[in-house]
Amino acid sequence: xxxxxxxxxxxxxxxxxxxxxxxxxxxxxxxxxxxxxxxxxxxxxxxxxxxxxxxxxxxxxxxxxxxxxxxxxxxxxxxxxxxxxxxxxxxxxxxxxxxxxxxxxxxxxxxxxxxxxxxxxxxxxxxxxxxxxxxxxxxxxxxxxxxxxxxxxxxxxxxxxxxxxxxxxxxxxxxxxxxxxxxxxxxxxxxxxxxxxxxxxxxxxxxxxxxxxxxxxxxxxxxxxxxxxxxxxxxxxxxxxxxxxxxxxxxxxxxxxxxxxxxxxxxxxxxxxxxxxxxxxxxxxxxxxxxxxxxxxxxxxxxxxxxxxxxxxxxxxxxxxxxxxxxxxxxxxxxxxxxx
Numbered sequence: 001x002x003x004x005x006x007x008x009x010x011x012x013x014x015x016x017x018x019x020x021x022x023x024x025x026x027x028x029x030x031x032x033x034x035x036x037x038x039x040x041x042x043x044x045x046x047x048x049x050x051x052x053x054x055x056x057x058x059x060x061x062x063x064x065x066x067x068x069x070x071x072x073x074x075x076x077x078x079x080x081x082x083x084x085x086x087x088x089x090x091x092x093x094x095x096x097x098x099x100x101x102x103x104x105x106x107x108x109x110x111x112x113x114x115x116x117x118x119x120x121x122x123x124x125x126x127x128x129x130x131x132x133x134x135x136x137x138x139x140x141x142x143x144x145x146x147x148x149x150x151x152x153x154x155x156x157x158x159x160x161x162x163x164x165x166x167x168x169x170x171x172x173x174x175x176x177x178x179x180x181x182x183x184x185x186x187x188x189x190x191x192x193x194x195x196x197x198x199x200x201x202x203x204x205x206x207x208x209x210x211x212x213x214x215x216x217x218x219x220x221x222x223x224x225x226x227x228x229x230x231x232x233x234x235x236x237x238x239x240x241x242x243x244x245x246x247x248x249x250x251x252x253x254x255x256x257x258x259x260x261x262x263x264x265x266x267x268x269x270x271x272x273x274x275x276x277x278x279x280x281x282x283x284x285x286x287x288x289x290x291x292x293x294x295x296x297x298x299x300x301x302x303x304x305x306x307x308x309x310x311x312x313x314x315x316x317x318x319x320x321x322x323x324x325x326x327x328x329x330x331x332x333x334x335x336x337x338x339x340x
Contacts, residue, residue, distance in 0.1 A: 014088030085117030136169030
């Protein structure tokens with residue numbers, strides 16, 4: 001049985017509180033479930049909060065957290081070391097108590113990671129050069145400018161490069177923690193924790209930081225707003241401009257003009273984004289073939305879906321599935337002739 005894994009998270013004044021409490025709660029719940037279910041006699045994880053100075057400190061929300069130890073006091077024994085982000089990141093990047101400790105501990109830990117803008121702190125310590133990383137979508141361009149040796153990917157909710165993990169903003173830290181739990185204890189445990197915490201979906205790391213609704217904008221007019229939601233629920237339907245215009249009692253020409261002005265993209269582009277997003281999720285979570293998923297998502301053919309993926313995701317559906325699939329493939333059934 002694996003030993004109890006020590007999870008340490010470095011925070012600092014004006015940290016984003018969810019960057020801290022979200023991931024640590026994932027590990028704590030996993031440990032509790034494994035113990036309560038009789039899977040382990042001890043705790044799978046021991047969590048510890050570190051800061052420049054031991055004791056209480058203020059988060060960006062005004063609430064206070066209490067650090068167990070100063071980060072400089074840690075000499076070893078850490079399995080996974082994470083760094084949080086938030087409004088206090090700029091000061092943390094220059095903190096002489098944090099950066100030397102990070103440089104000293106990084107070679108000794110099994111996994112090193114960051115949540116949200118905590119990526120900046122790891123980069124400032126010189127621990128990310130040459131690596132593919134991510135951070136909060138609003139900060140990706142700034143991260144790339146400040147640290148040109150990094151390969152910044154603004155899209156995924158988390159990225160693994162070797163034993164280094166970086167995640168996107170705020171709640172994406174919980175997705176990263178769930179992925180680490182799955183690595184350690186298996187998919188069943190990670191899914192239990194996700195359900196127990198009422199997380200809508202345990203998202204694979206390759207999933208975009210944006211849904212199609214978030215990547216665009218909500219229309220000001222209520223009929224168009226309702227139409228956006230209807231599109232997401234009816235991806236296999238006829239979503240031509242003429243059909244959509246009729247649902248909101250507008251002429252096709254006026255509808256296309258008003259929709260583009262309020263949503264920021266044409267109706268056709270919005271529909272494609274929603275269909276690609278739905279197909280991505282089904283490729284990640286189901287064992288259905290590409291042809292079937294293309295039909296379910298309204299593409300009409302696998303080739304149409306392939307072209308949409310290349311435009312939107314920049315990889316083919318098959319390549320996307322091979323990289324981000326979270327369920328095992330279902331073996332193909334033998335044909336009737338073969339069984340005969």
